[in-house]
Structures are given as structure tokens and as C-alpha cells.
Amino acid sequence: GQQVMQIPQYQHVQEGEDFTTYCNSSTTLSNIQWYKQRPGGHPVFLIQLVKSGEVKKQKRLTFQFGEAKKNSSLHITATQTTDVGTYFCAGPRGSYIPTFGRGTSLIVHP
């Protein structure tokens, strides 16, 4: 069945450094969503990408959807301590069942 893989599992950065997490699917996705989960919290929706090659920005966050719609990335420029958390990508399996990746945990050292 469809799997959504995320790498890396953990990433330590110094505050101010950049961060990137990658999401890869074994099948073509109709869309991909990104969520952030703070330690002890619940997933919070960040963005949805639908079009092949789509790029969207939210302040210091840049989201990309691959041309083949099988991979996606989230890049954070100049990380801050408020960026700490686990970032998940999720793609629909079939028509609607969301399949989440394992997540990338970002640790920012001040």
C-alpha cells in the first residue's frame, strides 16, 4: 500500500541555521498537507499543496511539491526556537484516508 516516508527523523540545528525535511511517497499524490506538532501538543495544519511543481511560502517557511507529485519538502530559513516541534507530511491514500509520515523532529539550540 501507499507509504509516506520522511527524512530525516531528527534534526538538530543552531538557532539561525536553515532546516529542510523531505517527504517521499511510493505513489502519486493528489495533494499533500504539512502539519506541525509542538512537544506535548497536537498536529496543526500548515499548508496544502495540490499542483505539480507548486511552491508556497509562509514567512520563513517554503513548501514544495515535486513535479511528479511523489515528493515534497519543507524548508525553514533562519530557524528560531519557536520552530521547535515535529513536522509531518500527509497524503491521501485512496480518495481520502490521510497517510502521515513518521515526522521530522526539529531541535533548535539557542
Added chain:
Amino acid sequence: GAGVSQSPRYKVAKRGQDVALRCDPISGHVSLFWYQQALGQGPEFLTYFQNEAQLDKSGLPSDRFFAERPEGSVSTLKIQRTQQEDSAVYLCASSFGTLPGGDTQYFGPGTRLTVL
């Protein structure tokens, strides 16, 4: 309400006990999901409701798990004869539309279940 609420937030059960977890979705949201999240993992799909209809329960791990949403709003996830492997955070999410694969999901705070 302002967001999705879940109760209880924490539940400790002895092995073999039955538990019931409640989810109050955002008012007017048609779609409701239940997920199970183990430590260090992403949310795993359990079941999906569209209004009161349970359209998919393929993610329920065993027949000890049962979910309902009788009036199309509040939902309850029931686990019978709990086992230690049931220990996890149970998340509920709701979305406005009927195509949740492409719709924003709003998650509740979760219920942390610990089975001793």
C-alpha cells in the same frame, strides 16, 4: 465551540478494562476522523465518519475497537478489554467538507491512554 475538544485528556486503565473516549468536533464539520499516535510516530488512521455514517473503519486494529457518531456531531471511540499495546494518544480531527483527503483537518488535543 472554538475548536475540537476531547475528553478525558488522560486515561489510565487496567488491562482488561473498557474505556470510552469522547470527541466534540467543530460545529458544522461534516467529516470526523480518529487516529492513534504512538510515541515517536505519525498519526495512524483508525476510522472516518461523514455525518453519522461510518464510511471507513479499516484502520481499527481489532474488533475490540468500536466508534460511533450517532447524531453526526459528537463521536465516541470505545476500546473493550484494553491491552498494553493500546497505550497511545488517540486523536480526533474534524473537517468541514466531504472530501477530507483534500480538506484542512482540525485536530483535538488528544486523549493519552495508558494501560497498565
